[in-house]
Each structure stands twice: as C-alpha cells, then as structure tokens.
Amino acid sequence: MRFLLYSLMALMVLQAPAAAAGTLDKLRQTGVLKVGYREDAAPFSYKSEIGEAVGYSVDLCRTIATRLKADLGLEKLSVDYVPVTTEGRFKAIKDGRIDILCGATTATLSRRELVDFSLPTFISGASVLLRADGPDGMKALSGHKVGVRGGTTTEEALRNTLTKLSVDAEVVTVADHQDGLEQLEKGAVSAYFGDRAILIFLAAGSKSRDILRISEQHFTFEPYALALPLGDSGFRLAVDRTLSRVYRSGAIETLFRSSFGKEAKPTGLLQALYVISTLPE
Incomplete structure (x- = not known):
C-alpha cells in the first residue's frame, strides 16, 4: 500500500511540469x-x-x-x-x-x-455598405436583401439591428467578404453589413467603388x-x-x-x- 502511494506521488510530480507547460x-x-x-x-x-x-x-x-x-x-x-x-x-x-x-x-x-x-x-463597429442607386440607409431596407458574413458577431448584430429598427429585410449569409462585395456589385443584395473598417477597405478596392457608399452610422462597437x-x-x-x-x-x-x-x-x-x-x- 505504501509503495502504491509513493508511486502515485512520484507520478504526480513527474506529470506536474508537463501539465503546467505553456x-x-x-x-x-x-x-x-x-x-x-x-x-x-x-x-x-x-x-x-x-x-x-x-x-x-x-x-x-x-x-x-x-x-x-x-x-x-x-x-x-x-x-x-x-x-x-x-x-x-x-x-x-x-x-x-x-x-x-x-x-x-x-x-x-x-x-x-x-x-x-x-x-x-x-x-x-458594424456599418452598412450600400449602392448609390439603392436604399439610402438601414431603415429603407424593408423588402430588400442584406448580405453579411455568416457565423460572425456581425451577423448577430445585423439581425438585432433589423429587429430593433422594425426592418423586414431578408438576411443573406455569404462565405467571405469578397463574396459579399460581389453580391452587392451585381445587385444580388441591396446592402452588405460588416465591420466599418473592412467595408472601407472593400469599397476602396472595388471596381464599382463609384456606385458604392458607406453609411455614417455605427450599429455596434466591437x-x-x-x-x-x-x-x-x-x-x-x-x-x-x-x-x-x-x-x-x-x-x-x-x-x-x-x-x-x-x-x-x-x-x-x-x-x-x-x-x-x-x-x-
């Protein structure tokens, strides 16, 4: 019994550094x-x-x-x-x-x-990228499609914002930001919701930047x-x-x-x- 106890204690000592190793x-x-x-x-x-x-x-x-x-x-x-x-x-x-x-x-x-x-x-902070020939803000998006990257805090923020503003828009999740931009450029969605810094970068590099505009509103701070x-x-x-x-x-x-x-x-x-x-x- 004493041998078993000592063996367990020795094993614990040997294992301790490995467990603590970071x-x-x-x-x-x-x-x-x-x-x-x-x-x-x-x-x-x-x-x-x-x-x-x-x-x-x-x-x-x-x-x-x-x-x-x-x-x-x-x-x-x-x-x-x-x-x-x-x-x-x-x-x-x-x-x-x-x-x-x-x-x-x-x-x-x-x-x-x-x-x-x-x-x-x-x-x-979350904001929205819009087409110049489309709705002029979040409150005008009822009946329209809004793109957002799926599985992110931004998607959750979009759904909460639409509910808060009583906007009946269809949320379209996309695989990545470039896909969202392309959907907006070709008119498949009327707006793309995302972190404002990322939206600015996307718009600046877009071949359609002349027809895109970013809302001045921040809907979240992250x-x-x-x-x-x-x-x-x-x-x-x-x-x-x-x-x-x-x-x-x-x-x-x-x-x-x-x-x-x-x-x-x-x-x-x-x-x-x-x-x-x-x-x-």
Whole structure:
C-alpha cells in the first residue's frame, strides 16, 4: 500500500511540469510560433497576391514574435502562418494547431469561455455598405436583401439591428467578404453589413467603388483582440507586454499606416483605446 502511494506521488510530480507547460515553454523547445490568420479579412488579416500573410493584426503578431525571441533569449524563432476559417479558428487554438489568432476577432464574454484574449488591438463597429442607386440607409431596407458574413458577431448584430429598427429585410449569409462585395456589385443584395473598417477597405478596392457608399452610422462597437490559449497566463502576459510597448512608443502609428494607407491616422477613439489599454511595466 505504501509503495502504491509513493508511486502515485512520484507520478504526480513527474506529470506536474508537463501539465503546467505553456506556450512559452513550447517556443523554447520548438523555436516555432504558430500564427493563425484569416485569408479574407483585409485589412486586418489576409493573403496577399504573392501568397503572404499580411494585415494589421498579422503585423502586430510579427512584432510580438520578434519581441518573444529577444525576451526568451532564443537564437531563432520562426513563424509558421496557419490559415484558419471563421468557423474553426477557436478550435484551432484549443487543439494546439495555432498559438495565437491574428485576425479581425471581436473579444466577447462568451468567447472567453473558449479562449483568452490579449489587450484590445482595435475598436470597430458594424456599418452598412450600400449602392448609390439603392436604399439610402438601414431603415429603407424593408423588402430588400442584406448580405453579411455568416457565423460572425456581425451577423448577430445585423439581425438585432433589423429587429430593433422594425426592418423586414431578408438576411443573406455569404462565405467571405469578397463574396459579399460581389453580391452587392451585381445587385444580388441591396446592402452588405460588416465591420466599418473592412467595408472601407472593400469599397476602396472595388471596381464599382463609384456606385458604392458607406453609411455614417455605427450599429455596434466591437473591441478586437488577439485570441490566445485559455488559461495560459504567462503567454498572455508576454503578448500584452509587447502590445503595451508598441502603444506606448508610438510604433503603432507606423504599423497602422502600413495597413490602412500612408495618409491614414488612427481615429480619436482608437488613439484613446491605445492610451487606456497600455499597462505600465
């Protein structure tokens, strides 16, 4: 009996480090950071024409990788970019296929049951992209079709907004933002609902931009953040430390312009977010 007790205690001691091992330990062992990114969420996270992962959130994660390499004293830390879908992105974190999710991800309480989140990285809000020859706003969309990316907080926001405004419109879910834009361009839908920053980027790159316009209204305010493994406080601290340094130093403005355009500047609301989110050392 005593031998069995000692054996169990020894087994528990041996297993404890493995159970406590987190992402930072894994980085020390493998020298690889697995970054999950969306291929179709420009300007935050997307695949470029030459097949590279690019965007505002991806650039933040590159900065984090550089800082982790230095802080952990690693000779080398390579970054493996792993494409993820809207539906499978959180499962990819839970299953260990990615270490950090760098996309257009809204931090919510329900999602925090599945993953942890970094400090806020952006604040966006749902708005609507319209055709110049169509309805002039959300309240005029009764009897029309409204596109939205399916399975997102934006779809939920659209349905809530239509109900709140008593607008009897048909919601058409699409697979990705480019599909939604194409549906709007050819008139299959009268409006496309999405995060305003993404809508601005879509409209600017559209061949039909002269017939498109974006509503000035914000129907939601959504804080974006980087999603991380649940309960990995050491890794989250390392990520938040880098974000705080980037915000405090002003380097975030350079990063912002590289994704949103040379003349782009963070809005007053976004600048306030950077200031408020920055934590002292």
